[in-house]
Amino acid sequence: MLTHELQLPLETYMDSSSRQMTLLGATGVGVGAIVGGGILALAGTAFATTGPAAVLAFLFNGVIALLTALSLAELASKFPQSGGTYTFAKKALSVEAAFAVGWVVWFASVVAAVLYAIGFAHFSLVVVTQLWQAFAGEVPNWIESSSLKTAGAILTTVLLSASLMIRSAGGGQLVNVGKIIVFACLILAGIVATTQQSSAEIVTAFDPFFTAGIGGLIQAMGYTFIALQGFDLIAAVGGEVREPSKTIPRAMILSLLIAIAIYVPLLLVITAVGTPQGQSIAEAAAANPEGIIAVAAQDFMGPIGYWLVIVAAVLSMFSALEANLFAASRIARTMAVDRTLPSAVAAVRGPHHLPVIAIAVTAALVSLILIVLPDVSAAGAASSLIFLITFAIGHALTFLVRRRSHRRPPPFKTPLFPLVPILGGTACLALALFQGFAVPSAGAITVTWLAMGGLIFVALFRTRASVFDVSTTAIDPELITLRGRTPLVLVPIANPQNALAMISLADALVPADVGRVLTQTIVVPPPDWKPEIDDDPIVRSQNVMREILHASANCGIRIESLTTVSPDPMREIARVAKLHRCESVLLGLNKIADVRSASHLETLLGELDANVVVLRSRKDWEFADVRRVLVPIAGRGGHEHMLALLLGSMQRTRPLEVTFLRVLPKSAHVDEVRRAERDLHRLAGDLCPSSKVDVVVSSDAIATVTHRCDQSDVLILGVQRVGRRKKLFGDFTRAVAGRTDCPMIVMSRRG
Numbered sequence: 001m002l003t004h005e006l007q008l009p010l011e012t013y014m015d016s017s018s019r020q021m022t023l024l025g026a027t028g029v030g031v032g033a034i035v036g037g038g039i040l041a042l043a044g045t046a047f048a049t050t051g052p053a054a055v056l057a058f059l060f061n062g063v064i065a066l067l068t069a070l071s072l073a074e075l076a077s078k079f080p081q082s083g084g085t086y087t088f089a090k091k092a093l094s095v096e097a098a099f100a101v102g103w104v105v106w107f108a109s110v111v112a113a114v115l116y117a118i119g120f121a122h123f124s125l126v127v128v129t130q131l132w133q134a135f136a137g138e139v140p141n142w143i144e145s146s147s148l149k150t151a152g153a154i155l156t157t158v159l160l161s162a163s164l165m166i167r168s169a170g171g172g173q174l175v176n177v178g179k180i181i182v183f184a185c186l187i188l189a190g191i192v193a194t195t196q197q198s199s200a201e202i203v204t205a206f207d208p209f210f211t212a213g214i215g216g217l218i219q220a221m222g223y224t225f226i227a228l229q230g231f232d233l234i235a236a237v238g239g240e241v242r243e244p245s246k247t248i249p250r251a252m253i254l255s256l257l258i259a260i261a262i263y264v265p266l267l268l269v270i271t272a273v274g275t276p277q278g279q280s281i282a283e284a285a286a287a288n289p290e291g292i293i294a295v296a297a298q299d300f301m302g303p304i305g306y307w308l309v310i311v312a313a314v315l316s317m318f319s320a321l322e323a324n325l326f327a328a329s330r331i332a333r334t335m336a337v338d339r340t341l342p343s344a345v346a347a348v349r350g351p352h353h354l355p356v357i358a359i360a361v362t363a364a365l366v367s368l369i370l371i372v373l374p375d376v377s378a379a380g381a382a383s384s385l386i387f388l389i390t391f392a393i394g395h396a397l398t399f400l401v402r403r404r405s406h407r408r409p410p411p412f413k414t415p416l417f418p419l420v421p422i423l424g425g426t427a428c429l430a431l432a433l434f435q436g437f438a439v440p441s442a443g444a445i446t447v448t449w450l451a452m453g454g455l456i457f458v459a460l461f462r463t464r465a466s467v468f469d470v471s472t473t474a475i476d477p478e479l480i481t482l483r484g485r486t487p488l489v490l491v492p493i494a495n496p497q498n499a500l501a502m503i504s505l506a507d508a509l510v511p512a513d514v515g516r517v518l519t520q521t522i523v524v525p526p527p528d529w530k531p532e533i534d535d536d537p538i539v540r541s542q543n544v545m546r547e548i549l550h551a552s553a554n555c556g557i558r559i560e561s562l563t564t565v566s567p568d569p570m571r572e573i574a575r576v577a578k579l580h581r582c583e584s585v586l587l588g589l590n591k592i593a594d595v596r597s598a599s600h601l602e603t604l605l606g607e608l609d610a611n612v613v614v615l616r617s618r619k620d621w622e623f624a625d626v627r628r629v630l631v632p633i634a635g636r637g638g639h640e641h642m643l644a645l646l647l648g649s650m651q652r653t654r655p656l657e658v659t660f661l662r663v664l665p666k667s668a669h670v671d672e673v674r675r676a677e678r679d680l681h682r683l684a685g686d687l688c689p690s691s692k693v694d695v696v697v698s699s700d701a702i703a704t705v706t707h708r709c710d711q712s713d714v715l716i717l718g719v720q721r722v723g724r725r726k727k728l729f730g731d732f733t734r735a736v737a738g739r740t741d742c743p744m745i746v747m748s749r750r751g
Contacts, residue, residue: 021241023251024173030231030255031176033323036183036316037116038227038261040309043270044289050220051282052734055267057220058227062260064431065228067424068391069256070414071398073249075211076235077412079554080244080399082218083334084236084327085390088397090338092404092482095469099340100462101390102331103453104446106384109233109328110362111379113157113321114369120317121152123310130310154367160322161363164329165349166354169199175322179315181746182308183262186297190269193300197273205272211282222434226384227263230254233327239334270296325362338472339464339686340457341662368474380443381435382449388432395425407513464728467640468686474648480514487515487583490610491559492522496547497619498588503551503559504588504623505745507617508649512558518580519548522572523565570604577610583750584611605719605748611642612719614746621743626650629658630712630742632705633680639718640683642747646716647688660684661708663701673697702735710741719748 021029046054057153075088083090086102093101125143132139142148181634194202210217231252234241241247271281276294287293297305333355336345349356373379398421414420436443457465473479480487489510491502503640506517523541531538541563552559553570566572577585585608589601605612629650631643650656660683677695681685698704709715717733737744 015719019240019242019244021237021247022468023247023254026234026237026247026251027243028173028176028257029237029326030234030251031180031258032101032319033112033230033233034228034255034259034320034325035176035262036179036312037119037320038224038229039117039266040293040313040316041290042224042227043267044292046220046224047281047285047292048269048289049223050216051208051280052206052271053210053217054220054224054281055264055271057217057224058263058267059260060217061221061225061228061505062256062263064225064424064427065231065255068394068428069231069252069421070249071395071421071424072232072235072391073252074398074410074412074414075394075401076238076248076252077245078405078408078410079242080084080238080248081236081334082239082330083234084238084331085394085397086331086487087235087334088394088401090469091479092397092400094304094483095338095340096457096462098338099335099457099465100450100453101393102335102340103457104386105390106328106331106362107449108383108390109236109324109331110365111369111383112229113328113362113366114153114326114373115380115383116317116321116324117157117370118149120156120321121149122313123313123317124152125149126310127314134615145636150370153370156318156321157325157363157366157370160325161359162414164322164326164359165354167352167354169306175315175319179319180258180262182312182315183266184233186301186305186308186312187262187265187269189297189301189305190266190273193273194269202272205275205281209703211280217312218434219438222431222438225431226387228259229384229387230259230323232387232394233323233354237330239330248250249412261647266293269300273300273520275299287530297637325359325366329355329359329362332362335696339468340461341458343682343685344362347360378439378441379445381439382445383443385432385439385446388435392432395421395428396518399425400484401482404484405478406481407478412495437528463640464682464686467644470641471644471648471687474645475652476512477514477652477719485515488518488580489515489584489586490518490520490573490577490580490582491586492520492546493548493588495588495590496544498590498615498617499544499547500551500555501617501621501623501743502586502588502615503548503557504555505613506559507555507557508623509584509586509645510612514630515583517557518582519559519561520573520576521545521548521561521563522569523563524563524569525567570601571607574604574607577608582615587612587614589614590614609750611645611750612748613642613646614719614744614748616737616744616746618741618743624653626713626743627654627657628711628713629716630655630661630705630714631658631716632661632663633683634662639747639749640687642749643716643718644687646745646747651688656688656691658684658688659708659712660691661694661696661705663696663704666697666699668697701740702732705736706739709736709740712742714743714745715740716745716747719746 024148042053046057050057079087079091081087081104085105086098089101090098125148129139129143132143143546234248234251234255238244238248248368270293275281276299277282288295294306294309299308301308333346335341336343345358345361346355347357348354369379399418402410402417487510489506491506493499493502503517503519510517521541521544523537524536529537545561545563548561562576564572564576573585587601601614629647647658660680662680664673664676673695677693680693680695684693696704715736733746
């Protein structure tokens with residue numbers, strides 16, 4: 001016999017319990033991702049598109065970003081775990097929809113990291129080139145080669161990833177301070193230069209303000225909104241933030257305000273004093289869109305201005321790369337925790353529980369894209385499109401979660417609700433549509449990546465992810481409400497002694513504050529029944545109803561009751577279940593081993609299109625006393641979802657000692673035993689991480705299970721399936737039921 005306690009770290013399945021990041025650190029993640037890189041890369045495009053009105057383009061985008069930050073901050077305060085928009089979608093939508101969101105957001109963050117890695121390598125080589133020319137003369141061709149730029153980007157990515165594996169960080173605080181100081185110097189120097197110009201010169205610099213009308217302004221907004229992306233990364237690392245319900249909203253808004261406070265003044269002074277003589281800012285930007293800020297700074301500060309911009313670019317690209325690697329790895333790890341990526345990616349190491357495998361996988365994907373697609377402009381546009389779409393989804397989720405959070409409203413509430421999510425979501429969706437039409441390849445890349453992810457999900461992750469999702473929902477039933485569901489469990493009761501056990505089990509499966517428990521008593525009339533003479537069937541039904549009401553009152557469980565009359569109880573149960581669209585049906589059967597008693601129930605199982613749970617209990621048995629649970633497993637039998645529901649419901653209300661048991665014949669090869677042990681460990685990890693796993697080699701499986709029943713409070717088994725509509729308890733279940741009086745729960749999933 002092989003017996004192993006499943007001892008996996010809790011952090012492998014849950015967010016890290018170590019919340020080290022303060023308001024300063026969380027704000028640093030946002031500032032590191034937002035400030036610098038976007039405006040240096042896109043200011044020229046904005047000026048060329050709409051002229052001096054580029055200032056308004058960035059300002060209006062800032063307003064949209066603030067609206068989005070408010071919505072995401074509300075969601076992050078409600079769900080203070082890592083993962084960002086993926087986590088929000090997982091809470092309020094299906095696991096399939098959450099995977100789609102997480103898959104594309106992870107890709108978008110990875111591509112953003114690729115862009116910043118290339119940018120850092122580019123500006124670093126600019127510094128090297130300038131210094132080489134100054135001290136050594138002619139620059140060798142190999143320094144300016146694209147291969148060196150790619151190698152530098154990969155090396156930087158690898159080194160940053162290695163640093164993230166040994167320390168809990170993500171914003172690069174010193175780098176953030178450095179680049180803010182550089183931008184402050186540029187702005188102050190520009191203000192000083194502005195004071196030295198006449199009013200007429202300043203007015204001329206801003207005339208015409210709109211070079212392409214309102215349409216040009218909207219185009220500039222579409223091109224440059226991504227320059228303010230990065231505040232959402234704070235939510236993506238929310239599981240590592242102290243006092244997240246307060247810190248995350250403040251950090252999001254603060255990081256955006258810092259970015260706007262830098263961007264708007266910088267664009268104003270560049271327009272006012274950074275235009276070459278005889279040129280408008282639009283003309284200068286059209287001639288050199290990527291270097292407009294450096295050229296403008298050189299115009300009013302001399303060579304030192306040019307070098308300040310280069311330094312700001314190097315620092316900005318570095319901090320943005322670090323922030324995106326940091327956040328993308330947390331998104332990947334959160335998805336792995338939920339089994340929507342390989343569970344090995346969820347592993348954490350060290351005293352700070354750092355997700356080293358998620359970091360390594362993210363860095364590897366960044367490096368691969370750098371090698372395969374050195375020119376990633378289209379992928380960058382796809383990243384922008386994805387962020388805009390997910391921001392629109394975030395606004396919609398804020399609306400849904402606020403409406404459905406009856407039990408626990410978000411600690412931070414978006415002001416002017418629902419105006420903020422409506423306006424913000426509409427604006428993000430409009431910008432996404434613009435991006436899709438402006439760069440059609442962006443949409444093609446997004447659809448291709450999503451289709452590839454869908455195939456991978458269906459082939460590799462769907463089963464485990466859906467099982468884990470059922471378990472998570474059972475442990476936290478508020479998720480049922482957040483997803484807009486109101487499940488109904490039907491509980492037909494014929495034996496009054498079973499009322500307490502049946503109702504308490506039903507309430508565990510579907511708590512009253514998220515669903516409904518409907519008890520059913522059936523008056524079974526005998527042939528030629530005359531109620532005015534023979535009222536025994538009615539009296540029996542009343543006795544059952546009396547016990548149901550007593551049990552409900554004693555347990556404090558709210559129920560609804562239904563009494564019907566039918567000569568065929570099984571068909572009546574099926575009729576009521578179908579009529580009320582019951583999600584689950586809970587049945588009681590004291591004599592599973594009796595072929596005649598069980599056969600009637602088996603006929604019912606074939607007719608029900610609902611999850612079915614059959615309870616066989618003792619007279620003195622109470623579900624609330626269950627602590628030791630035995631779960632024999634004969635392989636993947638299709639009952640994992642129901643098992644996840646049962647165990648998750650039990651774990652919600654009490655600590656459990658769950659034993660997963662697999663019995664193999666003595667002829668089993670050692671490799672078969674090891675494989676069974678590995679599969680059982682994986683199943684146990686999905687359903688109950690603290691459980692015990694036993695693989696037993698025995699010639700008598702029934703005797704082995706029966707012996708273990710003596711040490712358990714309840715035995716959970718699955719119904720054997722024969723064909724699509726016929727379901728049998730099977731000889732094994734009947735044999736075990738005949739040899740032990742241990743309470744049994746036999747389950748069958750719908751379909």
